[in-house]
Amino acid sequence: MLSPRLSRAEPLNYTRMCFLVNCLKRLKSSQQWLSRQKADPYVEKAKIYNYRCRSAFKLLEMNEKTNILTPGLSVIDLGASPGSWTQVAVQKTNADGSDKTKPKGMVLSIDKLQIFPIEGATIMSNMDFSTIEAHDKVIAVLGDKKVDLVLSDMAPSATGVKELDKDRIIGLCYMAIRFAALVTKINGNLLFKVWDGKEVPILEMDLERFYRNIKILKPKASRSDSSEKYILARGFKGIQRPLESGRWG
Ligand SMILES: C[S@@+](CC[C@H](N)C(=O)[O-])C[C@H]1O[C@@H](n2cnc3c(N)ncnc32)[C@H](O)[C@@H]1O
Incomplete structure (x- = not known):
């Protein structure tokens, strides 16, 4: 069993950890999105032809x-x-x-x-x-x-x-x-x-x-x-x- 000290500290650490994991996930997916956009010829073409x-x-x-x-x-x-x-x-x-x-x-x-x-x-x-x-x-x-x-x-x-x-x-x-x-x-x-x-x-x-x-x-x-x-x-x-x-x- 966890000591009372640990069980009090645990929720805080766990919340922080989840927050950090979510931030990293979001960062990774926005980096993937950015590199996909950069490599996508249609994104460039849309700018050239003035499409939204x-x-x-x-x-x-x-x-x-x-x-x-x-x-x-x-x-x-x-x-x-x-x-x-x-x-x-x-x-x-x-x-x-x-x-x-x-x-x-x-x-x-x-x-x-x-x-x-x-x-x-x-x-x-x-x-x-x-x-x-x-x-x-x-x-x-x-x-x-x-x-x-x-x-x-x-x-x-x-x-x-x-x-x-x-x-x-x-x-x-x-x-x-x-x-x-x-x-x-x-x-x-x-x-x-x-x-x-x-x-x-x-x-x-x-x-x-x-x-x-x-x-x-x-x-x-x-x-x-x-x-x-x-x-x-x-x-x-x-x-x-x-x-x-x-x-x-
Ligand atoms: C893929 S985007 C459309 C892109 C658009 N054809 C263009 O070329 O600019 C999908 C769109 O569907 C709209 N949409 C999704 N559900 C809708 C709803 N219930 N009523 C009206 N628009 C909706 C979204 O707001 C989003 O702008």
């Missing part, structure tokens, strides 16, 4: 393969902060009207965080999209208008518990699918992020009811050690009846 982050190249690459963004299209970008997908969407749809020879598009960007202004885009910051109320607010802004494309790069902040994190992103995916079904034009498209796992085939099956073509994409700019993938659902068929909250039955 490297994610821009994921969308550019997927667009090159699929041509989902063209001048004149209307786009909703969910989970848009800091805004590099919005920058790409504005350029490709001509939402800022910079090319007078082409039709002008529309981009509406939403995030629970702050998104600093981007010319040509309508911004809805500080909006948590995991609630049906948030969807209703956006639908009210759109009025009767439907959009050609819904993008979702939404990702929850990682808790470190893999299964929990996956469940949370799947929840966001169904939110995006539900919302897209309400605001997309017939034959419109949906592109969203998912983390690979056993839920993906179920998602694909659910999507087949509403879209003519489903494709999984893994752009080169998406890190190979990440389970991140994108699902592109093309050719929205329309819905027969209003969707219930969350998932449909």
Whole structure:
């Protein structure tokens, strides 16, 4: 048994030790993050092309393969902060009207965080999209208008518990699918992020009811050690009846 002196000193030492171990862990992971950023060609490229982050190249690459963004299209970008997908969407749809020879598009960007202004885009910051109320607010802004494309790069902040994190992103995916079904034009498209796992085939099956073509994409700019993938659902068929909250039955 420990002496009373030791047992009194023990909690303090243990707390300090945990604190130091956590500091070292954080230091190590931020050093790893920094060296990964330095070695990443997309980080440098994003600075050169004035994109807010490297994610821009994921969308550019997927667009090159699929041509989902063209001048004149209307786009909703969910989970848009800091805004590099919005920058790409504005350029490709001509939402800022910079090319007078082409039709002008529309981009509406939403995030629970702050998104600093981007010319040509309508911004809805500080909006948590995991609630049906948030969807209703956006639908009210759109009025009767439907959009050609819904993008979702939404990702929850990682808790470190893999299964929990996956469940949370799947929840966001169904939110995006539900919302897209309400605001997309017939034959419109949906592109969203998912983390690979056993839920993906179920998602694909659910999507087949509403879209003519489903494709999984893994752009080169998406890190190979990440389970991140994108699902592109093309050719929205329309819905027969209003969707219930969350998932449909
Ligand atoms: C990977 S980042 C998106 C990067 C963005 N596509 C870009 O290119 O700048 C994921 C974003 O999803 C947002 N997000 C996560 N959960 C959300 C929610 N419930 N509602 C709205 N945004 C959410 C986060 O705040 C974060 O900004």
